[in-house]
Amino acid sequence: MTRKKRRLYFVLAGMIVLSIAAALVLMSFQDSLVFFRSPSDLVEKPISPGRNFRLGGLVEEGSIDSQGVTHRFRVTDLNETVPVTFDGLLPDLFREGQGVVAEGSLTEEGLFVATNVLAKHDENYMPPEVAEALKKSGQWKPEGSD
Amino acid sequence: MVAEIGQFVLILALVTACFQGALPLIGAARENRPLMRFGDNAAFVQFAAISGAFACLTIGYVTSDFSILNVVNNSHSLKPMLYKISGVWGNHEGSLLLWSWILALFGMAVAFFGRNLPDSLKARVLAIQGLIGVGFLMFILFTSNPFERISPAPLDGNGLNPLLQDPGLAFHPPFLYLGYVGLSITFSFAIAALIEGRVDPAWARWVRPWTLAAWGFLTIGIALGSWWAYYELGWGGWWFWDPVENASFMPWLAATALLHSAIVVEKRDALKNWTILLAIIAFSLSLLGTFLVRSGVLNSVHAFASDPARGVFILIFLIFVIGGSLLLYGIRAPKMKGGGLFAPISREGSLVLNNLLLSTITATVLLGTLYPIFLDAFTGAKVSVGPPYFNATFLPLALPLVVAMAFGPFLAWKRGDLAGIVSRLKFALFAALAFSGFLWWWQTGTPVMALLGMGLFAWLLVGSVLEWAERIKLFRGPLANSWKRMIQLPRSAHGMTVAHIGVALVILGITASEAWQSEHLGVMRPGETVTVGGYDFRFDGAEAITGPNYDAIQGTFLAYKGDNKGVYLYPEQRRYTDPPMETTEAAIRPMLSADLYTVIGEADGDGGYAVRIYHKPFISWIWIGAFVMFAGGALSLSDRRLRLGAPGRAKRASAVSSAPSEAKG
Incomplete structure (x- = not known):
């Protein structure tokens, strides 16, 4: 495991979590704006x-x-x-x-x-x-x- | 006279803070020892001065000195003593004074307990504390002076909002502030480290007790606030995703992330830049929270009258602190060297996942909290972001977090063995499935979310206990051996298990009370009985009563199950005179298995009263769980390694290699 490879994993994991979060936000935002x-x-x-x-x-x-x-x-x-x-x-x-x-x-x-x-x-x-x-x-x- | 003394010592504190913010920094840059040492003395003087100011204001409240405008606006001569005292911080000016006082207290604690800190680091930390103090004291003196006089003095005060006259709320702000301000210490350490250009395990070790303490206080503060909302607002709810609640929840989330990432810095010398950034973010969120709540941007019980000068000051202060620290971070962070390597499946990896999820949750909460403010500022449209948004984003992100919480502690540093852990956790998985399955069979029609929540509770509870049992090798050899291991296990390890179990209990409380709550809403006449959640509630009528500073209609309910004697509940509808206001006092019978919650409303003019009765299974466990989490933090804080203070940098390097037992701690 090199430093570069680890960084890649981090970035990938971060992007996955963030895109899930973004999807959740987008899906619920319009409907829950009161x-x-x-x-x-x-x-x-x-x-x-x-x-x-x-x-x-x-x-x-x-x-x-x-x-x-x-x-x-x-x-x-x-x-x-x-x-x-x-x-x-x-x-x-x-x-x-x-x-x-x-x-x-x-x-x-x-x-x-x-x-x-x-x-x-x-x-x-x-x-x-x-x-x-x-x-x-x-x-x-x-x-x-x- | 008291007000003038208070004013004077407050100015003295500001001058001291200015010197504290400047001289030690210069001293550290020039390696001038006396200048660095100046920070210690300044921290003591600043604390003494602000204590004096706080005492003066308290005297003003206790003696009901109505020549002080602040006392007039927030107190009343007939108010019970407890609320005269809590009135000191139950208002904008006083609460800021409390903030500054705690800031100075913690600054002094660093000066006092930090004897083994390197001189330059300590000087810089105290200087940053001093600078934060300058900001707050200027804000108090120039825009929110608690010692302003009023002439002629009125005969009596306006009183404190009756909703705030409550023991839970009397102590809610001080605990929250202890948490917010505790994060200022980690912030100061982070900025000092950026200036020094060095972060190492010793640094993390100095920071950890402060983070732990701040986190613990925040946990208690938030729990007290939600408990208050639960029994005082009379809606039966305990969390509303109200911006004011979010304002305290976000620093808590960030502090939780920080707590975990600091472990990686301490044990493995990795994630350093990220930890520094988290420390900055956590304190920024604390500042944002304090000001959002206190500035009147958000409207709620907490928001006191605002004026534009305050808003501008706050904005400038926030930009200066957050912008400045992020700028410093941008310049200095890339120069710091990364630490040890690790595989994605490892203890570090699981803590990274924890941080990733927690910070994403923080970001979604921040978005939902600030969006209405921005939309209002830019388009003038009034919207609010309701609980559905927060539930829809929070729950899916919290779910993997809880699943991973059981895995993480099993994983070894550097490289973990997932297959081995799955086999060790199979009992927890079995417990979760069996528990959910049982509930599904027993309570037909249970929502899937409830089964999931109860499953997660069992998973986390059993997983945490299994991990603890594994550490002490329970049932894998003589019991005496396990006992010895248990004694030797660092308290921070016990603390983690306890805190994680606390989270499991909170999940139990939330899920059970949401899923199996029963409610009765209707008009009841004296003598009538309704059945809610297996309990019979007999309404015995209502009568007018008189309290110390209010009149009330008090209802009488007898709640019983089967043949037992039952308990009486006395909900009230109170009408306060100063200030004129009505409040609903729910009568609650908390039990471990369920809370019985009764509210009395208006009379229908025909002998009946509108009433609301709830049966809320296991809801107490939300607060019990929060307290268990706090206890876990306290246990970890009492760890010998932290209590003795961090050993010097050089000494520590050898200590690690000679203590393999810590590898799992």
């Missing part, structure tokens, strides 16, 4: 039903309707709204009029089935994506800046 959409974004750049994405905005006032552990509510950026359904325990600080990020996918009928509803961590915290989406739709009122 896009963020506000209700208005969703109108502009629709996402096909069944594909996972994150929906962010405010919980529309008066829209929460809970039956046991099944919750229905609407997410709005004050221009567009999306109806959401979620089975589970709503996070602490889930409130009407407050920012929310829900992860899930749309049905053919345009209902967003959430698998996970992300909590804000405290009273003043607004998920940055939601803040930005609200700014874009011109509905941003600086909340929590006090």
Whole structure:
């Protein structure tokens, strides 16, 4: 075993492992990219039903309707709204009029089935994506800046 | 007054660090002994100064001195003492101060324990430590001063995020930092070696205890963090592939690779350039992790308010440290001589495979973690990379790693005999197949991945024990003989076996809890009973209670199996007042066979409560396994050879040839 030969083995092994990794990355990357959409974004750049994405905005006032552990509510950026359904325990600080990020996918009928509803961590915290989406739709009122 | 003293000693520390970063380097270049020795004293002074600053801030917290802005923002007079103290590092400024303090502590430890290091190497290592210290202290003083005053002082503070008021999380950052900063020592050794242009087995021997310690602390830190997520967030999950978790996982992966490649340098004087590069990468990932988490680039509980000045400083610092060290590596590394030769099938070969896989895993995790940040920066698109990506890339790469973990230790240095090892491992293979087969028969409908995971657990567990038994020649002669061999076996060898068994236990915990978890989600009324995972859970109702700084709804569950008495579980839904916030406190009954996990949610206004109940088989073994891994590292660290310190370079050369028993260690 000469030094050159050993280096060749290393390079070969490295290339094999790296190409396997690259293949794995390429195969899974497209499908596991989770896009963020506000209700208005969703109108502009629709996402096909069944594909996972994150929906962010405010919980529309008066829209929460809970039956046991099944919750229905609407997410709005004050221009567009999306109806959401979620089975589970709503996070602490889930409130009407407050920012929310829900992860899930749309049905053919345009209902967003959430698998996970992300909590804000405290009273003043607004998920940055939601803040930005609200700014874009011109509905941003600086909340929590006090 | 306390704040001013703290500020002053912090400036003193910065000045000391500047000298520590410059004079010993000059001394080493000119072979000027007093200048080299200056590093030792500077390390002591720097440590004393930062300790002073840390003490000042702690006093500010303990006495609730609300004239200090940092205390106002993160503490409250009614907070329990433990969290007043942990509040010191539960914020951006304080956490950086903790970082610098640990950095100075480790620098001092090198100065103190490194008596047998060559003067020039020690001087350079301390100088690099000093330079890192300069970066951190400047960052603290210019952008994140913990001693800033506020006038007029408010009557009370804003409190600490209740999610962080938890014993698990109180100690999670210090352990992680011990790990991150421990890697700074290996980094400093690597840079010093590049400057000296020499890496040899003695170098690896000096570096190994630091790598081991850093790795052990990281293991504990990550385990504490995931344990906290498991019981505090109330989702029942323990790992989310969240960027913040990845930020600590990547340095751990790199440190694990480094730990193994340093063995090759130590025993065989090979893989030197690669080990140096790994040391640089591991510390760079630590820095990246610290800053990613603390800078607010990633949004999470960990991210504190950020301002642009910090971001710019961080970027410059990262470019300087990572870019500078890689540049130095590019210039100096090609000049270093390669070491001993070995066949692809050999102990070295298996460690190369280990490194290849671990660094590839690190790269895929890094890609998934940074991609959303880059995409946002360049296109403004908001995406996140979810667990499916990490599972799809991590698992296929980790699988061969675990398979090889049982093989590697059997292989001889230089040239191994694969056929012989296969025959010695056939019992492990049999155990794996039998165990999976049994589970397949016993639990019909088990997913293939679960069978694979359980098979890997059995394979690694039995393989590791077999290898250990082989070393002490168990059952191959009188037991007394094996006992004697066991006593004589270096502790680092025992440590490896223990750490590998720890990995096997983690695999058991992950696989079993993922595959056989049962869950109940629904509204329960008082008196109702549901059965989850073979346990009956009776809901006895909920009542309002008052804690020291919160109000809560507390539910009562009785969990029992058959006729036995059962256990009561009291999950809570807490509402803190300062800061106003709600948290879910899951009630968990951890057992070796399974965890019973209950969460109480909102009342339905009709006497019922939304509840979530999990039965998670063997999940405790994830943390038990992590602790066993840590214990393995600690055992290895206590090895006589490391404890006594590395012998001198010349002495060591003869020691190796006279100690053939080490050939397998």
